[in-house]
Amino acid sequence: MTSQTPAKFRRIAGDFRTRILSGELRAGDEVPSERALATQYDVSRPTATKALALLRTEGFLTSVQGSGTFVADLNVSRRPRDRYARAKRAGRIYSGNERAEIVAAEVVEHPPSHVARGLALPESTAAIRRRRITWDGEERTEVSTSWFSAELAAPAPRLLSTERIRAGTVAYVEEQTGRTAEYARDRMTARAAGDQDARDLGLKDSSTPVLLVEHTVYDEADFPIEFAEAIYPPGRFTAEQRYSLS
Incomplete structure (x- = not known):
């Protein structure tokens, strides 16, 4: 079986996951918008949207309508x-x-x-x-x-x-x-x-x-x-x- 390169949105999500778990990004920190994220990673806006959606599904991010997307309070110790x-x-x-x-x-x-x-x-x-x-x-x-x-x-x-x-x-x-x-x-x-x-x-x-x-x-x-x-x-x-x- 040949290994497949992870989709771009998963690589972006993985980067933010690591930064959150390491404590670099803390609960309440705002993350870039979809547009800013697309520019930062040189990807399409739908790809950035999927990355943020995955992190929300996993519980790492939370969105506040009209305010933005923020790091969720995981309330855990760092490994x-x-x-x-x-x-x-x-x-x-x-x-x-x-x-x-x-x-x-x-x-x-x-x-x-x-x-x-x-x-x-x-x-x-x-x-x-x-x-x-x-x-x-x-x-x-x-x-x-x-x-x-x-x-x-x-x-x-x-x-x-x-x-x-x-x-x-x-x-x-x-x-x-x-x-x-x-x-x-x-x-x-x-x-x-x-x-x-x-x-x-x-x-x-x-x-x-x-x-x-x-x-x-x-x-x-x-x-x-x-x-x-x-x-x-x-x-x-x-x-x-x-x-x-x-």
């Missing part, structure tokens, strides 16, 4: 891949009203066994632990803990500071070490929040179900740079995948 896209486009990993509070940055002499496995560390090897709470406005949307080999403490000392790293920790490690992040793997499970995560997320009940995403970033030698655990409260995470049924 790691979306934040990386944002960092590459804008040089910072958070956008809009998002901000992160670093609540721990330390060397742990004996990290949990699953962390050591995730970082491919020998037993009884120290690791850097960096824990943060992410806010969107006044709402806590994510609690995450990033783990790194303690060997990075010397070349990347800011990992042990509670100061935010605007471009993201992986970009900082790349800059300081020359290693290149090639790909990442995400594993998703659900569990009860537990006492610590419930406190950090502002949940009243520690038995509230939350989503756990284990996120591992690998370098060009297929060796882990970062192993992270992110906890999301109910209703604050989305993962979408588009695929052919033909």
Whole structure:
């Protein structure tokens, strides 16, 4: 079976989908008119119309008669891949009203066994632990803990500071070490929040179900740079995948 080039309107929709999910375009932002979009992408106006119609059908856009077309309020947290896209486009990993509070940055002499496995560390090897709470406005949307080999403490000392790293920790490690992040793997499970995560997320009940995403970033030698655990409260995470049924 030969692969087919995506229709122009789908490519336009895909571009805006990526910009919305990465946080570059936020809820309430106005998108170009059909006429402006046709000029920007050098396509016919009906093609631009189909692109906007597809995004409205998917729930990414909403139209207000007499006012224009705007980004819908998705009310979701950004996936790691979306934040990386944002960092590459804008040089910072958070956008809009998002901000992160670093609540721990330390060397742990004996990290949990699953962390050591995730970082491919020998037993009884120290690791850097960096824990943060992410806010969107006044709402806590994510609690995450990033783990790194303690060997990075010397070349990347800011990992042990509670100061935010605007471009993201992986970009900082790349800059300081020359290693290149090639790909990442995400594993998703659900569990009860537990006492610590419930406190950090502002949940009243520690038995509230939350989503756990284990996120591992690998370098060009297929060796882990970062192993992270992110906890999301109910209703604050989305993962979408588009695929052919033909």
